[in-house]
Structure formats: C-alpha cells, structure tokens
Amino acid sequence: MIYKNVITYGTFDLLHVGHVRLLRRAKSLEEHLVVALSTDEFNKIKGKTSVLCYEERYEILSAIKYVDKIIPENNWEQKIQDILTEKIDCFVMGNDWEGKFDFLKTYCSVVYLPRTEDISTTQLKTDLKNADETFRTEFFLKNL
Ligand code: C2G
Secondary structure, rough: OOOEEEEEEEOOOOOOHHHHHHHHHHHHHHEEEEEEEEEEHHHHOOOOOOOHHHHHHHHHHHHHHOOEEEEEOHHHHHHHHHHHHHOOOEEEHHHOOOOOHHHHOOEEEEEEEEEOOOOOHHHHHHHHHHHHHHHHHHHHHOOO
16 A cells, blocks of 8 residues: 655754755655654753754744655654555665664565755754854953
C-alpha cells in the first residue's frame, strides 16, 4: 500500500536554512510531510536545551509551506508506532544520523539526506553571543 507520506524528526530550534533545506527535500519525496517535533521534555532526554520552547518551535514550523502536519516527539521509542499511525512510506533524516534508524526499513523506506554545511543552531547561538559581547565591549570603550 502506497500512502505518499514522509516523516522526519527533530528539535528545529532557531529555524535556519539547514532545517528548511531538509524539510524541502523531505517534502519533495512524497505528497505529505509529517514533522515529529521534539518536546522540551524529550530535549532534556536528548541532552539538548532549545532557545525556543515547543509551542514557539511548533508555531514557526507551522508557517513552513513544506510541513503538512506536526506531531510531538516524546521519546526515542515512538518511531515505529508513528510510521504505522501516520501511514508513512518514507522516513527521512539528515545524514548526521546515517545508519541510526535502519531498523525502520522493515516498515518504510529510510533516507538520509546530506546536512547543510556551515550552519547549526549551536553555531547561531555562539555567533549571537559573540556579537553581543563585541557590542558590549565597543559600547563600554566608547563610553569610557
Ligand atoms: N539539519 C541539516 N542541516 C543542518 C542542521 C540540521 O540537514 N545544518 C537536519 C538534521 O540532520 C535533522 C534536522 O535538520 O535531520 C533537524 O535537526 P535538529 O533539530 O538538530 O534535530 P536533532 O536534534 O538531530 O533531532 O529522533 C531524532 C531526533 O529528534 C533528531
């Protein structure tokens, strides 16, 4: 049975061009893209703290034309059930996860797409922090 549904998982914090390119390519594989968005609680389990809370990340993702449906990602174990419930034909992740989800091949096709180089939420946070520190230093020196 072909359903024409594709799913991907992630935190999608501080949405950037790497995320958008992943979503665009995932959507190009099928007709409907489901995004399983990591909850704040699951991010703690993943060892990630996002700048934006789940509700804000949900609202931003909802504005992306490639995204047809968003479901919460609460744990590592839900993927098989999601694939069955959402009638998924294709599971997509960036290739930083290469091989990690091959066990899903029993249920649907598994595609790892090349990550977009030179951008990440972590890098954006660092860049913003450095810009703020530079501004503060220049402001301080100007007002000595
Ligand atoms: N991504 C990308 N290029 C980047 C950054 C991210 O292609 N420069 C992709 C990642 O490979 C992932 C998706 O965008 O497929 C979302 O990235 P994150 O929000 O960092 O997701 P992650 O924390 O890897 O969560 O169960 C799976 C996890 O929830 C994945």
